[in-house]
Amino acid sequence: MIKLTAQQRHELNAPEPVAIDPQTNETYVLVRQSVYERLKSLLALDDYDPDEAVADINEIMAQDDANDPLLESYQHYGRRG
DSSP states (O other), X not given: OOOOOHHHHHHTTSSSOEEXXXXXXXXXXXXXXXXHHHHHHHHOOTTOOTHHHHXXXXXXXXXXXXXXXXXXXXXXXXXXX
């Protein structure tokens, strides 16, 4: 763990505090641990089930199709007869 100096603590008051590694020039965005934990839980995929989203996707697609005046022409595109 790194203990902050007074200057570093002052830098944390910036809206998006960053740290630069002088050896690699890599830039890091610094966030409070509470914010990090929230982001981590939002991005976690361990309990993600794509099947849960299917109903929502189908509903949105049905609404989009219902409002598409050209849908019928798409469905017949390239068919002969």
